[in-house]
Amino acid sequence: MATPKDFGFNEDINMLKDSYARFLSEQATIEKLRPSLEGTEDPYHGQPRVPFFDRDNWDQTVALGMHAVAIPEDQGGIGMGLVAATALAEEIGRYALATPLTNTLLASFILREASTDAASALLASMAEGLRVGLALYGEDGDLGPTSTDVQVTGDTLHGQSWYVTDAQKCDVLIVSAAGPSGIDLYQVDVNAASVTVMADTIVDLTRDQAHIQFDGTDATALTTGGQGADCLQAAMPALLTLTAADIAGAAEWQLQTTAEYAKVREQFDRPIGFFQAVKHPIVDMMIATDETRSLVYQAAAAFDFDRDDAARCAHLAKSSASDTAEFCANRSTQLHGGIGFTWEADVQIYHKRQMHSQFLFGDGVWQRQQLAALL
């Protein structure tokens, strides 16, 4: 089946995107983040950074119903697809926001593939506003669906999960763990006594990250019989597409911000954007961003309307997005000159977010390996 000519962006989804964008544009996301960074600048002597969680923003997001977009109607959600979720993810990236909405969207697509009562129950709790985190990977950061350092014995987990994004903003974790029948997904309470969350010191100033220790932690199985790896595999196109959308939104911000700066900053008696060594790379940022954005929309449409082609399209989208993240971050800093290299400049915040996003669920080289295997 072919994807629709409008990528499935019907009137409802365009309205959803607009209203979420309007909401975020009034949120002053960066200004609110700034105070949490004060005193943490110096990597040698600075204070450890306490991850910033804009709870008020989240409460309003829930009040608006945005968190429930991809939760099925049967579980109290709105029951929209990846096209709608992608529209939101792009705006999250544009405003460089670390919001539990990201993990909520990702988890919605994982749990939709799980089809157990426990998964349905978790979706229903998420519809009520419960926040989830994803603990899928082991310490070496291998990206395959069987990558985990957590073992399951009976109903309890032992071991560690690594690279858990926004760990400090969640109530429960979806943990990938290895048992006798293979990989399964489990739900654990992040506040349980046997769970230790160890914050990582990371480059990205918008998100937080942790590794997490489980010492005989009680867990509810979300998949059974070793179905966890397949479940992750089936949801992976959605995870890739949402992450690529975040990058596309942030890249558009980098493009517009750099173009604006090139119009006002004057050197040699002219705005620097007059010079082609400045002008042309900004155009290349636009080209990269547009390619990524089109591939992202196609990937979302494929997931909703042409599932057989979803994996191919998602690898294309994240391949493009990862390279766009690197390129736009690189040029945005360079073309701002000294000011772009400072802590004060917002371009550094987006730059670091893109550095992080570039590798989430695999960078361009990884995506292209996966892609080639499909052709």
Add this chain to the structure above:
Amino acid sequence: MSIKSLTAEQSEFQTFCRAWLEENRPPQHPVPLPQAAYEVTDPSHLTYLSDWQAKCYEAGLIASDLPKEYGGHGMTGCQQIASNEVRAANVPYFINWIGLGMAVPTLLECGTEEQKKTFLPPIFSAEHIWCQGFSEPGAGSDLASLQTSAVKEGDQWVINGSKVWTSLGHFAQYMLLLARQDKGNKYGGITYFLAPMDQPGVTVKPIHKMTGESGFNEVFLEDAVVGDHLRVGAVGDGWKVAMATLTSERGAGVGVGAVASESPALVMKQLIQLAKDTQRNGRSVWEDPVWRDRIMKVYERTEASIYNSRRSRLKPLNGGAMRIPLQGKLTGSEIGQAVHQIALGILGLKSSLYVGDAKAPANGKWPLGYMNTYTGTISGGSSEIQRNILGERVLGLPKTK
């Protein structure tokens, strides 16, 4: 409005196009056609390709949406469908690409009723081949510095000067001509004409391309004569009219058919096949991760252009009407060039074997095609000029001039 589905008329037309193209595909010409219409010089190719274009026109695949009084077929929303089907059908290209792609949109936008009624139908049927006389030896990227002069004498203009890189000049009956009626006014001193080529004051001399092919020419204009009724737009408005031509040339207009015999998607498929079929170090190139990565990167960009053109038609998602269309020629030509560079790398030493060598892989199409990609990166405003235009017109950066 959602363009998710076709109207009944459109979907009926699509079915018709498919069936018609299948039934009417012309037999291959005994001498292989060049890769694109830019390189056609063999008169027997001209006849073959003109006949084919005329047939497609009669069937409604050309001028589908244009009014009947201009020789069109009076349909709505059907040209895009016809063009997509023509491109997908792997049939010969349309020889009159300058006529269809540049003269038609220019006349529709700026021509008089009389001009539209007279000139459009023979363009569609390829009865009149058109060429574009813009560039001069001293006027390339800085086109407005052109010096060919136009002097009004009675109700006609006398033209003197020379044009260069004139594609199809060797076959053309008419030229889209830019000439200067006022030496003192760079942009306001240019007037736009429809100049007849079959006259004593016009001499056409072929130029060979780096590939060894020809297809473009020098054109010398010595007291050539053009009637005032063949002027497009007001005297001194030539630059404005030329912009209409160039916008279409750069891919921002509604395309009619294809100018090359193989679509980028098809060439991409051939590249992957080439990698699978080529052995290196005891395994196929396709299994070499370095080559795979390079191939997948251009594959990604080729796919992105397909979805870019889809997105460019969606108002809420396109970031402005001209943002994506103005990227078309630039990205298309650069991606095509990268695809060919990779193909040459995969071939290695075999890439040295050129057209005419019995052992040349695919008759030398990869090195030939690679060289011909510079047509796209240089003509119609070079890639550098396209980046200026995008920076200035889309992003609002200060003008380079």
